[in-house]
Each structure stands twice: as C-alpha cells, then as structure tokens.
Amino acid sequence: MALSIAYLAVIAALASAVIALGSNFRRNDVTRTLPFLLLGASGVAAVAAGGWALLDNLKLTQQLALGLPWMHWHLRLDALSGFFFAVVGILLVAVSFYGPAYVREFESSKQPLSVLGLFTGLFATGMLLVLLADDAFAFMVAWELMSVSSYFLVTYQHQNAPNRRAGFLYLLMAHVGALAILLGFGVLASFGGNFTFDAMRAATLTPLWASIAFALAFFGFGMKAGLVPVHAWLPEAHPVAPSHISALMSGVMLKVAVYGFIRVTYDLVGDIQWQWGLAVLIVGTASALLGVLYTLMQSDLKRLLAYSSVENIGIIFMGLGLSMIFLGTHHPVLGVIGLIAALYHVLNHAVFKGLLFLGAGAVLYRTHERDLEHLGGLIHRMPVTAALFLVGCISISALPPFNGFVSEWLTFQAALQTPKLESGVLRAILPIAAALLALTGALAAAAFVKVYGVAFLGKARDRRAAHAREVPAGMLIGMGMLALLCLVLGILPTTVIDVIDAVPQLLIGQAPPSLTAHGWLWLTPVSADIASYSAPLVLAAIVMTFFIGRLLLRRNANPIRYSAPWDCGFGPLNSRMQYTAAAFAQPIRRVFGGVWKVQEQVEVAHASAPATLVSGVRHQLHISDWSWIKLYEPIGSLVLTGARHIGRLHSGHIRTYLMYTFGTLLLLLWIVT
Amino acid sequence: MNLASLSLYHQALLVAAALVLFTSFMMLATARIRPLIFAFAWQGALLAIVTALVALVSNHPHLYVSALLTLGLKALLIPWMLHRLSARLNILHEVEPIMHPSMMLVAGAMLVIFSYYVATPIVHLSTLVTRNTIAVSMAVILLGMLLMVSRSKAVAQVVGFMSIENGLFFAAVVSTYGMPMIVELGIAFDVLVAMVLFGVFFFQIRASIDSLDVDRMNRLSEKNE
C-alpha cells in the first residue's frame, strides 16, 4: 500500500514531465500550472509514503519487469528511503506552490517553458527512483536520470556563457562520480554474487576490499554532495539554474547523495571501521569550514547560498563521521546520536536552504539582480519576503529556537561523548572538530548577517531594488510553508526524532537511548543530567519576555519621532555611503588570509587641480577557489597534453600508417611464434 | 630433402618460386616506374608458370584455369593498364630516389628470414611437395608491403599492392593447391575492379594535387589542428 503510494509519487512526477512537454503546443495558465499541480501531488504522495514507512518502520520490496531479462528492477521502501522520500516530498510541495508564478518570468525568454517543465518532472522522478532502487542497476539508471535532467535544467538559460560552462562542468563531475559509484557497487557485487542490494548486504568483504568499496562510494557520493575538494562544480551549477530548481538541487539532490552514502556505508558494506569515520569527519570538517569561509566572500546571492550548501553538507558529514567512529569503536548508542544529528540536519538544511533559495528567487524575480552590492532596503519594499528570508537566515545560522540549532546542538552532544572512547587520540581530535564546528556556526552567522543586512536592510543601492514590489501570493505560500517548518522543526525536535528513530533501528538495530525519554518537552541525547534542551520552553520564554517588555514599556509612551541618522555633520547620507558586502567581509578576509586566492586592486584617481585631492577610488576584488587552481586545472591540462602527444600519431602520411600496419603485423607474428 | 631426389618438374618449380622472390627484390631496387611495371609483369608470369607446374606435379586440373587467369590478369592485363596509365600521366620515366637502397635490400633479406622463421611450423605439418615455398610466398607478401612503405609514388604503391596480391595467390597455390574456384573468381574480380579504381584515382589525385606523390597528401592529420 505504502509502496503503491510511492509509485503514485513517481508516476505523478513523470506525468508532470509529459504534460509539460505537451504544453509546448498550446500555452496558457493551465498548461503552466498543471505540471506543478502534479508535482505537488507527487510531493504529497511522497511525504505520505515516506511518513508511513517511517512510522511503521516498513520494509516493502517489489520487482518491476524492467531492466535486464535476468535482473529486473528491484524496488524497496524502508525507513531510510522513507525519510528521504519525505524530505524530497516537502520541497516538491513548496516548489509546486512557488513555481507557477515564478516561471512566468521565463515566458518571455527564448527557451520554451516546456523544456523546463519536462526536465523538472524527470528530475523529480529520478530523485524519487534513486530512493526506491534496491539494486545497483536501477540505482545507477535513476541516479544518472537525476544528473542528466538536472544538467539540462542548469543549461536551461544557455544563452549566457556561465550556464554553459557550469553545465559542462556539472555533467562531467556527475559522470565521474557516477563511475566511481558504479565501481564501488562492482566491488560489492563481485563479493555478493549479483547486483541486488540484498546480495550485497549478505556479502562479507575482506577489510581491504570493504575499505576500497567504501572509499569509492565516499568519493562518488561526496562528489555529488559537494564535499571539499571536489565541490567546485556546485557553486557554478546551482546558482545558474532557475531558482526553484536551485532550491531542489541544493535542498534535495545533495541529500540524495547523502542517502546514497548512508545506504552504501551503513547498509550494504556493513561492519564500519572507525578509520573511515575519521576520514569522513575530517573531510566533513574541512568542507564545513572552507565552505563557510567561501560563503562569506561571495557577493552573488545565489552563489553564496550554494557555497553555504557545501558548508551544511560538511556539517552533515561531520555527524555521519562521528556516528561511524562510534560504531567502529562499538558504541552503537552514541553512533545512533551522530546518525540522528546528521539526519536531522539533512531535514533542516533541505527546509531552510530551500526557503533561502526560493527567497533569492523572489528577489531575483522582482529586481533581476543577484549581486548583493546592487540590492538593499528590500525589507521596506517586500516586507513578507523579507520576514520569511529572515527566518531562513536565523535557522541556517543555527540560532535557537529555530531548527538549525537543534541539529548542530545534537552534533555537539555527539562530539562531546568522546570520554567514552578508548583511543586517546580520538578523544583529543573529536572536541577539536566540535570547536571548528563552533567556528563554522559563528562564521555562518556572520555570513548571513551580511546577506540579510546588505540585501534587505539599509537603503536601496540600485534603482531596480528601489522599485521592487512584493511577489505574488503563490510564491509567498511556498516560502511561508518552509518558514513555518523551520520553526516547527526547531521547537518540536523530540516529536520529529521520535519519527526518525525508525532509521537507526533499521541500520544499526538500535533505538536512540533516551533522546526523547523525558517526553516531548525535553530533548536529552544521552541522559538528563548530561545534557538537556527544551526548545518549547525557550520559545515560550523568549515570546514572554518580548511581549512583557513591550507591554511594560509601550504604556503611555509618546509617539515615536523620526529624524535623520547621525552623519558626522557632513550633510545627508546617501546609499553609496553604506557598508558594502565586500567591506563587511573584509576583516575576516584579513584574518583568514590565504584561504582564498584574493586578487584585490585599488585605483585612486587624483584630481587635476591639487594633486593631493582624490577625485575617485575604484576597488576591484576577485576571489577564486583554490580547488580550481590546485586540482581541476592540472587534471584538465594533463588530459590535453596526452591528447596532443597522441595527436602526433596522425602524421597524415599514408606511408606512416602503412608502417603502423606493417609493424603491428611483424610484432604480433614475433609474439605468437 | 635433397633436390636430386626430386623430379625435374619439382626442381623447375622451386626455381620458378625462387625467381618470383627475386622479382620482388627487383621491384624493391628499381627506381624507375617502367622497369618496376615490367618486373611486376614478370612476377605475374612466373607465378603463372609456378601454378601450371603445381597443376602438373599434383595433377589438379583446375589449377590450370587459375594459371591462365593469373597469366591474363597479373602478367598481361594489369601491367598493361599500369603502363598505359603511367604513359598517359607521362610518369613512365620518372625516377623516384630510393632512400638507402642497400638498407632496403638488407631489410628485404631480413624479412625473408623472418618469414621463413615464422613459416617453419607450418612447413613441418604440410605433406605437399610445395611446402617449402610457403615461406617464400609469405616473404613476397612482406616484401610487397615493404615496397609500399618505401615508395611515395602512387603507381609504385599500386604495384606493391598488386605484388602483395601475387604473394597471396602464390601462397594459396603452394599451400593448398588453390582456393575453391568461386573464391578464386571472386578474388580475381576484386583485383580487377581494384585496378580500375586505382586508374580512376590516379587521375583524381593528379587533378587535385597535380602530382602522384602521396607524401603531399597530408591535409588530413591531427598535427595541424
């Protein structure tokens, strides 16, 4: 039953693709809205199926007569896939509200909407199928379907060169990652006998081969998830897609990669070694830290959000790494806490990153401007969007009582259980990771103060920002839904975790010990006197103090007077005098210098009359990613050099070619005799 | 085996085979087009003789047919066509300098040894009287390739190609007393058509690069790109 609901979700997504293709022929509101309706339906079905699977901890399997004659597609819906199903569903629903109004923007553009709709539908189909797949072949098919369709979405506005470049890079990375994953499956299958996941589960690998399989999966899925240093495609590809697609990609597609990683590592490979966990933890920490540092330096709103996805994926992998370390050292209980933290952050990041990308889309929709330096003062022009975006910012900055804080708190708690470990080295390393996580959180807060302060507060820096209007209701509903979720997930963690419990029960065979032992009010990871957090009370207290304060103070107060801000006596301030995004990040740029490749140049123009008088200053700043210079460009040039050398073979002289034939013949004859 | 114990025909056969090999070397050594063609014609003729002798000693009547075929095709028709073409393209008297001719001949000798070395295991199997000539036939093929590699004139290359065909036919005759008739005919037909096409191409090449020097045809390469 639940499985058939899941099918319903897939079919609805597929149908939306087909209908969108049909909409090529007659354009009107129906053909624009219908695909999104179906997408929404698919989302609802996905949430339903996923929720069901989680609540009842189902384990449903089925075979479809697709694929190879002797290897049909195996499908399976269990708690893990159910959880991710729900995550995907939530965002699909939000997008289905948001989309119809948003895509109006593209009706004027040269690309037909039908293409957008078609690949959006296929994209959703692909993601849902990946979650359902229960054998390597179906998995790879669905996986690549997801990659390819999202690639076409990235290149949707292919008239501008960055999109083309990003698209190529993205597809290449996706393909390389997929090949690694395929190889990983191959290793598992060669032990398991065939390519069904059941066989792989049953297989027992030698530690070496297990590590190889794990490494391949880690590389492949990490590449898709955007871990440092193979993240470079992500900030290129995500920003250039239409915003609701960016929301899906950053919010959900990366999570599908996380799903793949969890599925392979926890479920298929089996007995985890703590060294893997350490590797994951280190890579995750690096991604989190570098991700947020790069986030801080961006001035393109969507690019900034994309980099912050790298950061959050890093946090998720930190949680997974901790959990793997604990599992590897036989502390299943603690392993569960880490896993729960990671999963919870998966959910949270999907929600708030979706919200933020949709918000960025709303800004783009009205101002057609992605560069922070040209925005400003939107809180006056688009109050609702501003409020919703603020919720997103608070959540992603991990501030209580919103959802981002809960998952980070859980991660901290997991990290603080190190005294239970035998190895002193691990005991020393884990808290450092936790401290770096703290640094990440603080920098993230700084980054989003910058985003919000520059884009929404202050004065408009640009005519288009000054004349922005609030976006249509549909888009607001889409965002509002997610904003509400941010709050709910923030104040009812215990309830949510009660639902997520099914996943660790499935993977580790162990329910979280006492996370929710003290009722919905108290979140207690290990035990009550080790740590506890009561989000509802925190919220209550904040609200209470807030209103009491206002009541006490607003009594018989005179009306507020408005006047010009302090201008040091130099006459009125204008919007050019505001702090810019680059200026905001400048101290951090100096503190962490060397993390980026910074090219900064200041040109001072002197006035003619007195040479000392400065007539204008021009400041240019270009921040580039080391991973380009150190990793990608060398590989690329390597291939090109190889190609050039190979090219020499083709001299164009027929006698040379004859010589090849002759030589080959003689060589072979000599070999065989 | 000692030659004396063989019948006169056998000895004649071996002599002819040796001469076929010799003509290959002649082709390798001649710089002018015309003697090249003549050498090739001689090779064809000798081949026909060999075939006839084989037919005689191993009383395979159908080999007479292929002997005639060879004579007509390889010794008369194709050389005539080549001669006529080169006359019309007036390259009959062109001289193509051969780089290190002595090296060429040494290389040729090496090839003969190599083919002997390769062919020995086969020879041991065979019970045919002509088995020792298998190595020779393979040598003729390899020498033909060497000729094609060493010459840059289109005509010379065609001659080399045809002498490879000769070698093949030679091999077929001496190793298996010829292929089934239908195959023989098919091969003959193919060779003829090929020759006609070569003729067409000579003019096309001439028209496009007004020379028959294949080394000047190197537009299509990966280097310039």
Next chain:
Amino acid sequence: MNPAPDPVLAWALALIQTLLFIAAAPLLAGWVKRIKCHMQNRAAPSLFQPYRDLSKLFRKDVVLAENASWLFRAAPYVVFGAFILAASVVPLVAAHLPTAAIADVIVLVGFFALARFFLALAGMDIGTAFGGMGSSREMTIASLAEPAMLMAVFTLAMIASTTNLSVVIEHNLHAGLVLRPSLLFALLALAMVAVAESGRIPVDNPATHLELTMVHEAMILEYSARHLALIEWASQIKLMIYAVLIANIFWPWGIAETFTATALAWGAVAITAKLALIGIFLVVWETVMAKMRLFRVPQFLGFAFLLALLGMLTHVILETGT
C-alpha cells in the same frame, strides 16, 4: 528536571533568582565603574549611577532614524529577552535549579549568538557606515571568540562529563580541592573570551565614542531612549553572566545546594563577594591594558583558543590517561 525537593518552590526560586540576576546586573557595572574611577584618581559616581541612567533613558521619547524598519525596533526586545533567558540558566546563588535544565551551556552560547545576530542586523538597518562597520567587527570578533569559549566549555564538560551548568558546578563542588591544569587553562581562556565578548578593554572600549575604534557602540549608535536602555541593560547582564560563570564554575564554594534560607543566604553572600573580587580584577586588568588595534584581536583570541585547546589536551593526556 533534577529531583528538586519541591518543584513549585524550585521554580519559584528559579524565577526569583533570575529577577535578582537582572536587577543586580547594573550594580556590578556600577561597582566596576566606581573602582575604576578610584584607581584612576577620578571622582567616582555612586554605585547606583547605572540605575539612574537606565531610568532616565526609559523616560525619554524614542527618536528613530528615517530608514529604520520594524527589525530595528524589535531588536532590543529580542536581545534583552535572550539575555534574560541566559541569566535564568546560570546558577547564581543556588545550584540545580529546574531552569538550568532548559538550556545547557551550548544553548547559552546560542542565546548570546541570537542576541548578537539581531544587534548586528539592527546595526545595518539604518544604512550608515558606522552601523555596518560595527556589525562587521562584532561578527568577526564573535566568530573568533565563540570557538574559544566552546573549547573552554568543552573542557569543563568533559571533566564533569556534562554540559548542564548546574551539574558542572555541583561536580566541581564535590570534587573538592583538586588542582587540575586543564581547569587553569580553561579559566584563563574563558576570562579572555569574557573580556572580548563583553566589549571591554583591550578588545573594545565601552566608554569610547571615537568613530573608528567603536565596535559595540557603533552598532547601537542610532538607538535612543528605551531601546538604548534595554541594550545597555542587556550588556550589563552579559557582563554579569560571564562574571558569574567564572565565579561559580571555578570557585563554586558557598553556592546553595539545598533550598534552606541559611544556605541561600550564604550563597548570596558568597556570590556577592566573588563578584566584587572579579570586578576588581577586571578593573585592574582594564587599567593596565591599552586597547589594541582591531587586527591584533585575532591573535588575542587565537591565544585564548590555544589556551582552551591546551586545557582540553592536558585533560585528555594528563588527567584521564589513555
């Protein structure tokens, strides 16, 4: 959630203690000011000057900048609320109060971050260069201070194997007099972080209004009347929280564990004495130190982080062994 003798009493006490905390915060500020003046041979204001300032500010009419949005007006309340919450979590005179279970020390840091977040946004709301500058610097400093603080806190948490403040305190209380190198390092680190976070010399100067040196003051430049009062008060609470944390975690002696009148009285006396002492320390420190350049601050905090790290490592290596 701790097995308090009588939940009602416990909650009541918690409430009272919180109010006491809030009420006492300006007093600490006044005390610090007064000592400072004495040390610098200036005529000292009364201990209660801060209360007078606050009440004056509360009575004044609000003047807002034209560009101010609702966020600008909401920020002070959020900030104040966050600090009240923080205050309610920290045991002042009595340990294991139920409120301590609402939020552990990590959440405490979270509250600080929340307040900072809104303050920084408010700073950018008006669209003046000062506000932006202040927010930028505040976020920079905070982002460096937070890991140091958490590192120090983690050391404590690992010693007491809990992040619940009152449990930590009880643990230290019962541990008796143990000389733990890790605690020493943690204390120093926490002190440095406290100095940085509560905007004291050498990181920031609460007294200055020199445009280019302001950090905290730059953000709140446009605030007036009750908004300003709330923010001032909040920062006084912040200072107090840090002081109390240091006092009660490292010298828990005297804190009340049972809710009897005598115990509580002793607790009150003890904490007053400790705070007075800490105040004096702070003043001495601020007097002998000179404010450092903004870009020296990272080194300062980096040193704090290093100390905290050392504390953690010494704990792992020396005190538990592998």
Next chain:
Amino acid sequence: MNLLEIILLVPLAGSILLAFIGHRPFGGWLNVGVCASTLACSLPMAFGVYESGPLLSANKLFYIDAFNVYLVVLTAFVGLTTAIFSRPYMQHEVERGRLGQGRMRLYHSMYQAFMFAMLLALSTNSLGLLWVAMEAATLATVMLVSLYRTPESIEAAWKYFILCGVGIALALFGTVLLYFAAEQKLGAERDDTLLWNVLHANAAGLDPTVLTLAFVFLLVGYGTKVGLVPLHAWLPDAHSEGPTPMSAVLSGLLLNVALYALVRVKMLVDGSLHSALAGNLMMGFGLLSFLVAGLFLHRQHDVKRMFSYSSIEHMGFMTFAFGLGGPLATFGALLHMTVHSLTKSAIFVTVGHAAQLAGTQRIEHIRGLIRTQPMIGWGLVIGTVAIAGFPPFGVFMSEFLVLTATMRAWPWLTLPLLVGLGVAFAGLFRHIHPMVYGDPPEGQKPVEANMLPVMLHLMIVLWLGLAIPSFLSKWFEQATVLIAGSSPL
C-alpha cells in the same frame, strides 16, 4: 531459391537498376524502396530462424544462425532509415551544387552495392566469400568517400583504399592459412573445407600453430576495417570526407560487419587453441583503441571526424568485450553492437543536417543549433548523451554488463575502462556544448530535415535501455550461447 537469396538479390538488382536511373528525381525514393523491400524480406527470415534455428542454403554457401541473422536485420533496418535520411539530404547537396547528376547515379548505385556486400559478408558461409564480400564493401564505398572530388576527399579515399586493401590482403592470407589447416585435418579432396559450419564443427582438430598465425593475419586484416588502433588511420578521414549518409552506414554497419568477421574467426581459433590467446589479443587491441580514441576526441575541429573517433572508441570497447568472452561480456557486446549502430547512425544523421545548417563541418562554426532548429539541436545533444553511456539509454546497459564481466574476470582492468569512459565523455561534450547551446550566428536558417530516423533510433535505444523485449533478449541469448557457449541467464 529461398528468402536468403532474395535478400541478396534485391540490393544487387537495385544497384544495377540505380546505376542507370539513379539520377532521376525519384532515385532517392527508389533507393528507399529497395532498402524497404530488403528489410521486408529480412524480417520473416529472422523470425524463421528465431522459430526453427539456423538455416543452411541449398548450395551450403549461405548460413544463417542466431548471430548473423540479427545483424542482417539491423543492417537492413539502418540501411533503410539512412536511405530515408539521405533522400532530402542528397537533394540539398545537389541544390547546393556540390554534386552533379552522374554522381547521384553513382551514389545510389554504390549505396545498394554496399548494402549487398555487407549482407553477403554477413550471410555467407564460406570464409573465402566473406573475404570477397569485405573487399567488395571497401571497393563500393571508396568511390563514395571521394564523391565530392575535393582534395581532402580524394586523399581520404586513397588512404581508405590503400590501407584497407592491404589490411584485407593480409586477412586473405589468414584465410589461406585456415584453409590450409582445414585441409590438413579433413583432406584435400573435399570441397567444403572453407565453409564456416564445417570448420566450426571440426575446430577442435585444427592445428593450433597454424591457426595462431592465421588469427594474427586475420586480426590485423579485419582489425583494420574494424578500426582498431593503430590500424585505424583511414577511419576518421573516410568518415569526415564522405557524404554523411555514407558516414552513417560506415560507422553504423560496416564496422559491425568487420567485427562480426573477426568474432567468427575467433570462435574457430578458440575452438582449436584451448588458450585465451585470441581473446587476450583482442582485449589488448580493444583497450588500446578505447583509450587512444578517447584522447583523440579532445582535439577535434571537424564534427564528423570527432564522432568517427567515438566510433573507434566504441568498436574498441566491443572488441574488448568479445575478447573478454564469457556469456555476460558477449551479451553486452552484442547489445552494444546494436545500440551503438543505432545511436551512431542517428547522430550522423543529425550531424549531417547540422552541417548543412551551418554550411560547414568545422565545430567552431556550428553554433546555437537549438535556437535555430530545436529538433536538430536536441537530437544532437540527446544522441550524444546516449552515446556517452548515460542511462536510461541502451548504451549504458551494455557498458554496465561489460564492466560487470570485467570486474569478475579482470578487476584491475575496470579502472582504465572507467578512466577511458570519463575522458571520452569529456572530449565529446566539450565540443557538443557550444554547438547546440547559445545564440546562433546571424542569418542561420533552418533546413529541410527528416528527423524520423533519429527519433526512431533513439526511441529504440531508450527502449532497450529501459527493458529488453523478451524476443530480442532471447535472440541475443541464442547468439551468446552460440559464441560464448553458455547463457548469461
């Protein structure tokens, strides 16, 4: 006279007929008609074989079993679709003045002659005739390569002619050796010693050393036509300079036929040698071609040339797979033969239109196809996605199978394979991207294009990727059993 002879006679007659009236306006249609009737005859025969096993013609000269029957159908099918495409295409060429009436006659006649040669090569039972047919295929196409009479095309044709001629000659020597070995075994007086089924029946008794030598010559000979590195030099030239329909059938069919011949021979040699020598040689050549061709892709400037390198790459892959042997790899290779020839011919069709659209084959001058003519642009990009081995297209399924088999047999060889796939993929897309996307140059007009073949092919490839229909899979399975001796199921 059974269906088989008819299948052979139809194109032969068509060729002769078209040699006289091929230039008429309806010549193109006639060409299509002949191909259609060929296909029409091949289908019932295919089902006949499918129902009642292999069939041997009366004179024993023709032999159809599960292996070659589906290649016959494939050849007829792709021949038909390409003919459909070539009609408007060649008309456009005539309008552009690149071709005269006489050439059209030549073109159509040779097209059918080529079809005839390939069908003969596929269906014959005698290895000698197989050789004759291969040579005939070369001769038929060599005139077509130089159809435009440009210096480049003549050069390409000459190289094609000489290299393949020599190669084929070596193959003939290999055949002679086979015949020799057979006669040693079966005695000289029999006349059927060159027939494949006889040889296959007695493969075990053939002398190993002779067969080893024979295989070397045959490998070099037919390998030249398959386009194995380093014997491949003719292939890119011939593909890029000939008319596009020719490139489509060369890539899609001729290479398959050559590989077919090679595999037939390998079956004999394996039967005699009881060692993996033949297989290992094929694997070596296959892997080499696969990797080298992938690198070549990166520095191409001519779109057809680029895709011909991709053909080399894929042929290398198949050769590798056949060399690997074993049911799984063989099944994959057979499937790959099918999907590759379908996809590649579809791509060449699209590329042909694209080149007409832009008026050149230079990659840097082909821009903004999707804008100018969405059908062509999307056709090209989807086709490339398919050939690059992305699911759910069939190419992925076959590659998946071969990789699986490789992991079982030679785990460490999967690494170069995957690297090669990645490199080749990058090489293809770096060029395709600017071609299809972006804004078109000024005044680029759509052309009359018949995209039916493309859609048909890609649909089939997609279908094969999602689910192989049972009759087809049974068919492949029979062929696999024939070649590898056991079934993957």
